[in-house]
Amino acid sequence: MNRRDFLKTAGSSTIGAGTMLATGGLGFSLGLNQSLAQTATRPLPLIPMMDFLDGINERISLTLQSANHDFGNSGVSQTFGINNDYLGPVIRVKQGQTLPFDVTNNIDDVSTLHWHGLHIPGDVDGGPHQEIRVGETWSPDVPIVQNASMNWFHSHTHGKTSQQTYKGLAGVMLIEDDASLSADLPKTYGLDDFTLILQDKTFNAANEMSYELTGEVFEEGFLGDTMVVNGAIAPVSQSVPKGLVRLRILNACNARFLTLSMSSGPLNVIASDGGFLANTVQADNIVMSPGERYEILVDMGANQTNNLQVTLGGGEGVFGFLGGLFGGGNLTTLLTLNQNGDQGIDATMPDTLANMDIPDPAQATITRSFELNMDGNTDFTALALAWGNICGEGAMGINGQPMNMERIDQKVRKGDTEIWRMTVGEDLHPFHIHGCSFRILSQQGAEPPAYAQGWKDMVHVEDGWSEVLVKFDYEAPEHAPYMYHCHILEHEDCGMMGQFTVT
Numbered sequence: 001m002n003r004r005d006f007l008k009t010a011g012s013s014t015i016g017a018g019t020m021l022a023t024g025g026l027g028f029s030l031g032l033n034q035s036l037a038q039t040a041t042r043p044l045p046l047i048p049m050m051d052f053l054d055g056i057n058e059r060i061s062l063t064l065q066s067a068n069h070d071f072g073n074s075g076v077s078q079t080f081g082i083n084n085d086y087l088g089p090v091i092r093v094k095q096g097q098t099l100p101f102d103v104t105n106n107i108d109d110v111s112t113l114h115w116h117g118l119h120i121p122g123d124v125d126g127g128p129h130q131e132i133r134v135g136e137t138w139s140p141d142v143p144i145v146q147n148a149s150m151n152w153f154h155s156h157t158h159g160k161t162s163q164q165t166y167k168g169l170a171g172v173m174l175i176e177d178d179a180s181l182s183a184d185l186p187k188t189y190g191l192d193d194f195t196l197i198l199q200d201k202t203f204n205a206a207n208e209m210s211y212e213l214t215g216e217v218f219e220e221g222f223l224g225d226t227m228v229v230n231g232a233i234a235p236v237s238q239s240v241p242k243g244l245v246r247l248r249i250l251n252a253c254n255a256r257f258l259t260l261s262m263s264s265g266p267l268n269v270i271a272s273d274g275g276f277l278a279n280t281v282q283a284d285n286i287v288m289s290p291g292e293r294y295e296i297l298v299d300m301g302a303n304q305t306n307n308l309q310v311t312l313g314g315g316e317g318v319f320g321f322l323g324g325l326f327g328g329g330n331l332t333t334l335l336t337l338n339q340n341g342d343q344g345i346d347a348t349m350p351d352t353l354a355n356m357d358i359p360d361p362a363q364a365t366i367t368r369s370f371e372l373n374m375d376g377n378t379d380f381t382a383l384a385l386a387w388g389n390i391c392g393e394g395a396m397g398i399n400g401q402p403m404n405m406e407r408i409d410q411k412v413r414k415g416d417t418e419i420w421r422m423t424v425g426e427d428l429h430p431f432h433i434h435g436c437s438f439r440i441l442s443q444q445g446a447e448p449p450a451y452a453q454g455w456k457d458m459v460h461v462e463d464g465w466s467e468v469l470v471k472f473d474y475e476a477p478e479h480a481p482y483m484y485h486c487h488i489l490e491h492e493d494c495g496m497m498g499q500f501t502v503t
């Protein structure tokens with residue numbers, strides 16, 4: 001049976017396994033050798049910030065480059081970075097600005113840079129159709145229309161997204177607006193406002209970051225055994241003033257779901273992918289899929305110390321994730337906050353954050369259905385051997401078809417409100433739609449947790465179906481369509497992705 005044939009039958013035969021304040025310089029010099037010798041905890045790296053809140057005077061240069069990076073284990077890992085030796089800068093901008101980017105590709109392979117979460121037209125979205133060849137520069141002018149929110153950017157190179165993002169082609173974009181800048185919230189970067197990029201990695205015997213695409217990695221996505229925060233092996237620690245501390249968190253893992261909690265007290269969730277929630281939501285834990293962002297507040301007036309921690313399952317993939325949910329996993333500290341006695345901002349935990357328009361499902365003109373397919377009969381180990389360290393397209397699909405750059409799968413009318421319904425068998429997939437934010441109507445056939453009821457661009461699809469309510473306001477023509485896909489990057493590379501136009 002060839003790959004195309006089995007995709008046609010995949011619906012009934014899915015497999016169960018499923019699945020430093022901004023220096024302007026390169027930063028990331030942690031003095032790791034000294035601190036490692038003295039303590040087991042590394043300092044939290046402060047990712048260099050490109051801050052445009054005061055205006056933009058010239059084009060913004062981002063250079064994708066090959067580099068070496070020490071994750072804190074004294075190994076020399078071969079990495080990619082964007083202006084940095086690993087990951088990109090934190091880019092802080094304001095609603096209403098247009099960002100004149102010059103993105104230069106100096107790595108040894110074709111690449112792209114996708115702005116995940118931005119409400120922008122398809123031709124500046126940075127998806128697989130906006131390839132940047134080696135040595136070339138892509139110069140999109142990116143308009144920032146949406147409200148304050150934490151977004152990110154990463155490689156979206158057809159078939160190579162998993163490897164390039166794993167090696168370091170990812171960064172964060174913080175959008176502020178008048179409301180967020182005047183809100184009584186912590187917002188001094190590196191003092192009481194921190195961006196955390198969470199990833200899982202594997203290191204070889206020489207302490208170098210490694211990535212091997214085995215059959216198992218095809219099926220379940222890459223799952224590393226070592227958690228990394230901002231490019232440093234966890235746990236990391238940070239000294240903070242007395243008061244509220246804001247953590248803006250991105251799950252930039254290729255495939256791992258993260259169940260986050262605090263060692264003391266609940267998580268105070270104030271924002272999700274698309275911006276502020278209507279009210280602060282308290283949760284004992286939150287489950288973050290790859291691609292998701294949440295902002296939380298930690299009250300360091302009440303605590304001398306508090307840890308952000310993750311529950312990792314004992315097993316692998318979806319089973320490890322479930323093990324974590326049901327208490328079978330191991331608690332791993334990601335970040336220790338130590339209160340240093342300095343007086344921080346005199347803020348109190350906010351109640352009302354944003355007046356959110358609640359979209360009306362009755363306005364939806366159409367319901368589209370997407371079945372996420374993994375083939376039950378594929379010999380992924382043989383594919384991995386045959387293709388080397390490339391996922392290759394066609395082993396997985398949506399509605400029975402693997403991703404095809406030449407095929408438009410859906411045509412949406414600009415300005416329409418729609419319901420998108422995603423279904424799976426027993427697998428777990430995080431689903432992402434480009435060019436929009438949406439509201440989750442149903443997750444696993446039920447109301448989503450309170451912290452996931454705001455604006456989102458990611459939804460968990462597991463053991464059944466999920467539905468989102470979405471409106472498309474920007475154009476994506478046939479030569480520059482938007483993508484929808486599983487954000488387990490190996491699944492995306494294997495074909496669990498489709499294309500749609502908005503006209």
Ligand SMILES: [Cu+2]
Binds near residue numbers: 430
């Ligand atoms: Cu998937």
